[in-house]
Amino acid sequence: MTIQIDSLETSTKKIIYSNECKEILNLSVAKIQEMFKSSGIILFRGFEVTHELMQVFAEQFSSRFTRDDDKPLVDPNGFVSSVDIGMHEILPHRENGSSPFSPDAVWFCCTIPAAQGGETLFWDGIQVWQKFSEELKELFISKKIKFVHKFPADKWKHFLGSDATISDAKQVLDGFNSVKYQIDEEESIYTEYICSAVIQTKYSNQNAFVNDIITGNSNLKGCANLELESALTFEDGSLIPDVVIEKIEKVMYSLTEEIQWQAGDLVMIDNSRFLHGRRAFNDSRRRLFALLSYLNF
CATH class of the missing domain: 3.60.130.10 (Clavaminate synthase-like)
Structure with a gap:
């Protein structure tokens, strides 16, 4: 199976499109692992990912999940959280970076992008x-x-x-x-x-x-x-x-890159390499979900 892959802007980050493989769970786990090791960020586009599917997909790469201490959980007994608290700018940070409980990977999926703004920003720490x-x-x-x-x-x-x-x-x-x-x-x-x-x-x-x-x-x-x-x-x-x-x-700020969200997008971020943040927005319909995990590879 051939996977269409593009680079994100001028960096090492990659986009995987659903041209030939419509089901994200049918993608090669081994290929994604190798790509992630080198790029540190992979954006999956066109797979119509929901927050439920995000967790199922992430389970293939994760030894365990952890919870975000600030964001409300979608399910009180689960691990997926909503990140649409407020519409303000969020500055560069490492997830849980001020504690020893920093996860290996941060996963985001978008079901409804903001009409304007709300892009997720990222910075390559290297x-x-x-x-x-x-x-x-x-x-x-x-x-x-x-x-x-x-x-x-x-x-x-x-x-x-x-x-x-x-x-x-x-x-x-x-x-x-x-x-x-x-x-x-x-x-x-x-x-x-x-x-x-x-x-x-x-x-x-x-x-x-x-x-x-x-x-x-x-x-x-x-x-x-x-x-x-x-x-x-x-x-x-x-x-x-x-x-x-x-x-x-x-x-x-001279190295800022961004993800301009489309509905159904999923992104996987190496939390040991990248900081992330968010542009401000003004659209209460926006729906973005997050999941934190420790990786198994």
Whole structure:
């Protein structure tokens, strides 16, 4: 079976069309795995994918799924979530990148695109890192970053399962050398997660600037007068200077790419290589769904 494949813009990302193979479940799993390893993003177009079909398709590539701690689930006992909370711009981020529970892959499917706007944006962390100045590279090689979070019980159970206990949470957190934590009387967990802003990609073992620095910095500025339940600093507790944030943004926004959604589209994103975000839109009909998974290849 011949698969029609096009590149997305000028990057390594690929589009698979349904010209000869109308059923997405009939596509070669092995071919998709190899393509994903090299490209990091695959857009499947013309297969009329629904959120139910997205999960069935993703199961072929996944060892397990995890839940998003911010977005409402379509099924309270499932893993697919709606991403149409608000219509605002979403800044570049790695999914769950401010915690040790970052999935391998992010899946999105669109059943109704916005009439205008609402494109999903993405940035290749390998390209971002390569375009950094030597000074900026040295800064993030020499200094790790620290995320401080409060996770109420209903939030950390999104990661560990609705039946998880505090003992389960302790066992999982004790397995991370990068995490310090405290638990209060209401079973909220306060974590300090220390990580590098530049990570090794899952498949090519290349340096990639993939993290939550831009969104974390923006959230702190937006909550300056509120009681914070999260914080972002360098490992030593010092703030990341505004001039550094500006240099990061200048490089990143010069490399922005986008997915202009069509109904039935499905996209598979390597969360160890790419950051993603969204353009603002003004169309309450838009329907986009997400699924997070750990891959089995």
